[in-house]
Amino acid sequence: MANIPEIPPGTPTQSCPDWMSQLPEQLWDKPLYHLAIPGSHDAMSYCLDMCSPVQESEPLTIKALDYIMPCFTRPCLYKWGTAQAHSIAEQLDSGMRYFDFRITHKKHDTSDNLYFAHGVYTLMTVQEALKDIAQWLTCHPKEIVILACSHFEGLSNELHENLVFFMKQLFGDKICPYMELQETLTLRSFWRLGYQVIISYDDSALIKRHKELWPVIPYWWANQVDPQDVLQYLEQQKQKGRPGGFFVAGLNLTENTQYVILHPRASLKTMTQHSYSSFLEWIGKQSPGPGKACLNIICEDFVGINNFASDVIHLNQKLLEPDIVTLS
Template structure:
């Protein structure tokens, strides 16, 4: 029986449809949030993780504002912004704010939802206060499997994969006392590996050292060159848990063995390490003979969603689940312009590479500057590079067409995961005719609410707004059939 809708009900349905559909612009490269890697002075103390707003001058007019909200400004009408850039046309297109993002110590269950937002929302706001476009800082735990119908036939070496340089060299900044010469140049990430994966990183650059005199929980440690950082085992456990709880594909690149793998004992030490990989990952590891051109669908349908690069040819000959270590394209550049020119050459020529290839979007600091400049650090140069990365992807066609793996330091400062999603969306448009093979069962995922931060960074759940809830309850009371109609529209 056909339901007759009065003009008032029609208006309410249309309004509710707007509330449901006009939520976020998940792939909007013109409006986004990053977390700066650099340290700044704020109210007499050194702080890290400043929120930075980014926008393109093409999307704003003279009277528009760029605003930061703690709640979605469309779902929560009347919510006040916590900061505004009132003349965005006269600004450089980015603004570092006196707002700090706390470290997210969330649990696995809170992390692995579909497209959860940290409650930091950037909005383009018109002169009359109407939000015109909204984006958020988003957790991308399932971005690859969400694009399964697009990426199923895509070769592994033709997909843009976001990576973290020195993924295991992470450390939370605490105070000036802990900010010494060693820490300034040894650490390259703020987030642990679990959080890196939850935010969408899919390539982990790891260097392994062996320390027989430190056997607990294992004698294998993550190194940055010859600096021992932390034990390797908890990092491998994070990768294992992530693969168990998602349908994502991860590349674990054991790129160097800088300490403890001496010529006399190297084989025995490598055997121990390979034994750990076998016991933890087993059939999750893809065989090397599939090669770098393996379609992502083959990795998904087989369940072998972990590619392990291993920088020892002798071990690779013995074990078919060890791939050639990913070729790192390192500029050794000390200026941003040098890095850009090198990156352009790599992006242009990368199609001829025989192996998986990673462009390392990082700079090298001169040794003398490291010793004499108390303000210099990996954080400082990462901030410089990360601001340039989105612009390079917009302006350099070879970046969008050719790059395979792109790695950065302090990855939340670059928007690298959203860039990868946008680029892959261009390379492999959605397919309406795609049907998963009969022998493939997708892992189901549940959408999660906003990951809410209070002043101390505590977590909580956020509803989708008083306005949306009230309208939905009102319509449901009027006619249950209308609620069914709304559910169909939301699908």
């Protein structure tokens, strides 16, 4: 039986830049939504701009407090808004293939520049980040990425169209158009057709106008502070059964006001680090595939600083086992 020697569990994530091309040939004809794929939650929050305006969607009390005491609010927003520590190229090298992109346009900004945001806006523009991805894909022609574009705070219809046009021009024939018959979404077919990019876009009107855009990919988000509550939520979702196509299981902790007040020295990073052992242990018990309780994309915060990517990728070894299709 074939193995996946390049990605044993526990291998540092830096060793996974070409993991899709290194999968055994037996997996080349499996639908991509039956593979285990590591993903980055709030992928661009590693470059938040402390000097930017507070995000428009933040509560009025936060914006008012920021006006009076920015020296207090900015560090707080930064440490609870930062969900990643590595650049987009480093995340790609670590094995990430799904990216949660929260796209915004700054109020009163007369330019067409778009940014990412999580409390405050990023230093890097959307256009710059997409160019980095395009450059990386050119160097890794058998790797496939899923760009989940959402939120779109402050985007006019014109800015939406400009963004879609920019992505179509940038990625060109690498974009896989939406396929209702998703059985053909395999590594072998993507390599044959030269596809490397799937764009999920959270705007139904735009999707109808552009065949390159995919509908929203379901994301299982627990909205919990306690890692055990997150795992309990995901287990409950598994019992309901996996969606038919792509979907995401989010191993993400979410702070609330009470937690922030009671833990003044904490941050999203420290909170996440405390959950690593239980999250990685849970990952090892999961399986990809078509079964009711099988998983597909698994997302985490602060990817690249533990074995998350290699552990998720190694789950694909289970697809080589003959009884995996009956898992329920």
